[in-house]
Amino acid sequence: MSRASTTEARLHDHVDRLGLEHPPIDLDTVDLTVRRPDLLADRFGHVLDYMARVELEVDRNVLELTTLLPTPPEIDRRFYAEVWQPQEIQHGLILDRLQVHLGRPPAQTDLTSVGVKMKVLGALAHLDPFQDVCRMLYYLTGMATERSAVLAYNLLHDGVVELGERAVAETVIAPIRRQEPGHYAFYQLSARGLWAELAGWQRWLVRRMRRFSFAPVGANDAVQAADFGAVMRTLGIDRDTDGFAEQISRVERDLLWAHRRGLKVPPYVTRAFRDAAERAA
Numbered sequence: 001m002s003r004a005s006t007t008e009a010r011l012h013d014h015v016d017r018l019g020l021e022h023p024p025i026d027l028d029t030v031d032l033t034v035r036r037p038d039l040l041a042d043r044f045g046h047v048l049d050y051m052a053r054v055e056l057e058v059d060r061n062v063l064e065l066t067t068l069l070p071t072p073p074e075i076d077r078r079f080y081a082e083v084w085q086p087q088e089i090q091h092g093l094i095l096d097r098l099q100v101h102l103g104r105p106p107a108q109t110d111l112t113s114v115g116v117k118m119k120v121l122g123a124l125a126h127l128d129p130f131q132d133v134c135r136m137l138y139y140l141t142g143m144a145t146e147r148s149a150v151l152a153y154n155l156l157h158d159g160v161v162e163l164g165e166r167a168v169a170e171t172v173i174a175p176i177r178r179q180e181p182g183h184y185a186f187y188q189l190s191a192r193g194l195w196a197e198l199a200g201w202q203r204w205l206v207r208r209m210r211r212f213s214f215a216p217v218g219a220n221d222a223v224q225a226a227d228f229g230a231v232m233r234t235l236g237i238d239r240d241t242d243g244f245a246e247q248i249s250r251v252e253r254d255l256l257w258a259h260r261r262g263l264k265v266p267p268y269v270t271r272a273f274r275d276a277a278e279r280a281a
């Protein structure tokens with residue numbers, strides 16, 4: 001089997017397994033017993049809000065995706081229709097229900113506006129060689145997003161446990177957190193497979209476009225970047241911004257910047273995280 005078909009077979013297995021082992025979380029399995037709602041809201045309310053918004057905006061992400069990739073490979077379509085969208089939407093609904101339960105307003109989401117950048121890329125993506133460049137950017141974004149989610153849910157989980165809110169930790173955060181690594185694995189496998197197929201000019205274009213389009217998860221404008229900075233501070237990420245940036249971009253660095261020996265983190269990643277921290281301050 002060629003490298004491409006081996007990757008594709010592995011991806012199909014992966015999606016089959018995620019579908020079987022990780023059904024979307026049922027709202028009825030969630031226990032919203034909270035001992036001190038005020039304290040939980042005060043401490044982590046804005047983190048719940050940020051994450052609820054990002055998770056719920058999966059519906060806009062799917063719109064963006066269909067704009068960006070007019071003819072996606074079957075495996076990508078299966079992944080987002082059968083696994084990713086149904087799981088993420090439940091994450092969003094559960095987190096939002098929790099924050100409303102704590103007396104906070106529900107998350108304000110943007111589920112419909114597809115940016116100009118996305119539309120231009122989508123128009124270009126009708127040319128096949130360019131579609132692969134767009135796909136690569138999509139996988140890179142997916143990797144960084146899902147890795148950020150895993151790390152953030154780990155920190156949130158520990159923080160909630162520390163407050164003694166066991167029901168929330170065990171029935172809200174832990175089950176959500178468990179589903180994120182499977183998403184990350186999908187994007188990583190896809191990114192490695194596609195990168196190996198790209199021609200030199202496509203790789204060059206991916207590097208250039210990634211440099212000016214990278215943003216932390218869910219930070220689509222200056223206000224959201226500041227919100228992300230506040231989340232970083234609450235979760236303690238701001239004490240080791242560079243370490244966090246390194247963890248979410250390790251595979252990206254190894255693929256895109258392998259020729260830059262000694263580079264720890266792509267500079268645009270470090271810059272975006274520092275910028276968010278500064279905006280929050």
Ligand SMILES: [Fe+2]
Nearest residue numbers: 055088091149
């Ligand atoms: Fe999620």
Ligand SMILES: [Fe+2]
Nearest residue numbers: 146149180183
């Ligand atoms: Fe995810």
